[in-house]
Amino acid sequence: MTRRKILWPNLFNDDILERKCICGNFYKEVYIMQKALIGFIVAFSFLILSFPSFGQNAPPPEGGILPKISLPVPGAEGYRKYLGLNGGSTFLIPQIKAKVVLIEIFSMYCPHCQKDAPVVNDLYSRIMSDSNLKDKLKLIGIGVGNSDFEIDFFRKQYGIKFPLFSDGDFSIHGILGEVRTPYFIAIKIGKNGTHKVVYSKLGGVGDPDEFLKKVKGFSGF
Amino acid sequence: MIKNIKYIISILAVAVLVSPAFGLSDAYKNNIYNPGELKPVDSVLKVKVGEPAPDFTLPAISGEKISLSQFKGKKNVVLSFVPAAWTPVCSDQWPGYNLARSFFEENDTILLGITVDNIPTLYAWTNQMGKLWFPVLSDFWPHGGVAGNYGVLRTEGVTERALFVIDKEGILRYANVADINKRPELGALVTELKKLKGK
Known part of the structure; x- marks a missing residue:
């Protein structure tokens, strides 16, 4: 546990991440996973900022049904x-x-x-x-x-x-x-x-x- | 790491789910800037109910200069400070007061709308509301001077969403600094106006 705690760095500290990756494939995978998650979060944030209605209900479409009111x-x-x-x-x-x-x-x-x-x-x-x-x-x-x-x-x-x-x-x-x-x-x-x-x-x-x-x-x- | 990710995702979820609700009129099309959820109140009131309301003189979009003291002995006055032109809640509040003119007149009251925007901005913005029956004043320069005297100037330079009811003697009878993200309910203001009857 102590080792993991030391080797798992701050999520955004690339410098530390790269240094730890030389320690083996496990940390390399962790590094890739972190990068993918950061990419997802950035894309998600962009989507929210670009389309404020994202995540909210849409107006009832013609042909659909009315939400329960x-x-x-x-x-x-x-x-x-x-x-x-x-x-x-x-x-x-x-x-x-x-x-x-x-x-x-x-x-x-x-x-x-x-x-x-x-x-x-x-x-x-x-x-x-x-x-x-x-x-x-x-x-x-x-x-x-x-x-x-x-x-x-x-x-x-x-x-x-x-x-x-x-x-x-x-x-x-x-x-x-x-x-x-x-x-x-x-x-x-x-x-x-x-x-x-x-x-x-x-x-x-x-x-x-x-x-x-x-x-x-x-x-x- | 998982703790960090959970933390970030929680922040994003809150950003998505806790957006301020407002019923925006189609009158403004897509010309309204949404500043998002703001700190509800960000100033300290400097006036007290029961004491004289600070006098001021401000330019109106009509071109005249309007002073609070010109209504002394003649009309009760409601000051409606709204934070900014072309923003969601503010853009609905005054059209509502425009419709509710009878409540003000029945109680011998004039409404003065005030923001820290400049005159050209206020002119263009209020034109979208239809013809307003009440004066709209600009507290643009010195920036927020009147709002500052009343203690409703926020740290970002706009005013609170505040209502002040001042009687014919110039005494402050009601002060309401609302959550900036929400429109004050009309019924509460009407109740205060009715209290002025006979004063």
Whole structure:
């Protein structure tokens, strides 16, 4: 043990390493292994510095499934009825009673989300005024980094009628790959609770007519 | 050696997993510089609640000079120091206050946004936020002079993420030096503004 302790030098001290390598193949192998590990660590560090998103979750891809996101069952009866939730304290998004759920990832602090809020309201009104659509397509919002107070303020400020949920500690934001805001995700819910992500894109609604056409297209309505 | 390797890998893992979380608006596209996780607080407050707030005069991006004392007897004042233009949390904080204008007005309060950036930088940065209703002041020269007087100038030369509520008499009523990596919650500030009612 004492010998190993003396002969195994500081990891980065090449001078000592080279001197020890003359002692035999064992130390030569150790030297090569150390070099390989240093190479790995340097490459790993380069990857992290070059691609800050490395090691984090990615946004849900179209064709994939939504990560498991647990939301609180709203206290307001109107929201529970809209989402088709009967009871319990939490629910998963694919449990919403709909064929397609459109999820807006937003923040009260995001200038584009503020600008887009009346347009999203317009989209919601168009969905609710279409008798063929209102039970099939449901809309929810998740406010990333927003407290309940901030969500409530945003709702009142823009007169938002669809359910909004707070993600004060950014935990949902992290699961969703820390997307920029606003970001829209749509999931299509199949029979027996299965689902598929059919839309996952950065950006606001823009033109509500065009956006609704697009939603109807990928929803198959 | 194995101990050394474990140590290095642990540091790398922490660097990957403990990145500051922020919900960045697409309004800034890819123009935001992320400084990473910073020391939460790096200064010692020099002002005390209940005592007069130090007066100052700073240039605003509008071209005028604004003094704290000009609001004495007229308006309550909130000073919002944010660390730096074009950084993640700061770029969201003021757009939120822009939306929350009614909370300030209901409580007869003016908001003054302050950073140590120069006027051209502040002009370009705040233009991305839309039209702000409150003055944005530059504490660029002498660098961080006002922030230094309040005790919120960090050792790297930027300010803390700090909020000060000053009443119409010029008395400091609330001081909050937040973790620089996190945006202060709006509800807490609104609670403090409501306390000013009738003062």
